[in-house]
Amino acid sequence: MSIIQQHTAASLSDAWRTINIDALEEDSSVNFDTSTLHPALPEVSEADVRQINIQVRQLLRGGDAEGALRGSLEMPVYNGSDLAKEAHLHTVIEVLQSIKASEMTPMLQRIYGTPGGSECLDVLMKYLYKGMAATSAADGNSSAPRTPTRMTPQQTGFSQVGGRPGGANESTGGAMSVLLSWHEKVVEVAGLGCIGRCMTDWRKV
Structure with a gap:
């Protein structure tokens, strides 16, 4: 009989465990519901x-x-x-595009200096990254809907993507430029920590 043990895919898998040792560990995730680590978030409907x-x-x-x-x-x-x-992203972008460049920093400073202002800028950073991702996707796929540059209301109450007056063929570069300008101003006011909090927050917009 050969002393060399023959291994198979099954013998190299986790099947060698005869008991679930994770269940014996008090701090193991199998002993409590991990969903309780995240508080329940209120559901926002389309009507809201x-x-x-x-x-x-x-x-x-x-x-x-x-x-x-x-x-x-x-x-x-x-x-x-x-x-x-998606509809709320369009709302945020519409507001950002309606504000003059000279008003960005003073406005962000006023918001940041009020109670809850830091959280507002963190949320803004999330929407900036979401808007950039949508713009990049639209730029890479000409058949995909482009990031809105201006929006007009529909009878349904939602906003509809539309071009600027006289700029139906405007590229997504303009929309990306606006988002990048806001990104620069937010970092200038709230610091680099705003980016870290945005990236590590489990709440996604």
């Missing part, structure tokens, strides 16, 4: 997103761009359908 969009548009028409920006950031869609998340 439509209502937020209406309120934000009213603030923009009234000339309160700062209130519109803060209002769109205080109600991020963490727990909602893909359609609701």
Whole structure:
């Protein structure tokens, strides 16, 4: 009989365990529900997103761009359908594009200096990265819908992607430029820690 043991794929797998030793470890994840580590998030419906969009548009028409920006950031869609998340992304981008470059830093500083302002800028950073990802995907696939440069309301209440007046053939470079400008200003006001918190937060927009 050969002293060389013949190994098979089965013998090299985890089948050699005769007992589940993880169950004997008090700190093992099998002994508690890991979902309890994350608190439940309120579900945001499509109707809620439509209502937020209406309120934000009213603030923009009234000339309160700062209130519109803060209002769109205080109600991020963490727990909602893909359609609701996409619609709210369009709302945030619409607000960002309505604000002049000279107003970015002073506005961010005022928001950052108020209670909950740091959280608002963290949320803004999440939407900036989400918008950049959507823009890059649209730029790499000409058949994909492009990141909105301007939006007009539909009868359904949701916003519809549309081109700037006289700029139907505008490339996604303009939209990316706006997002990058805001990214620079957010880092300038909130620091690099804003990026770290955005990347490590399990709550995704």
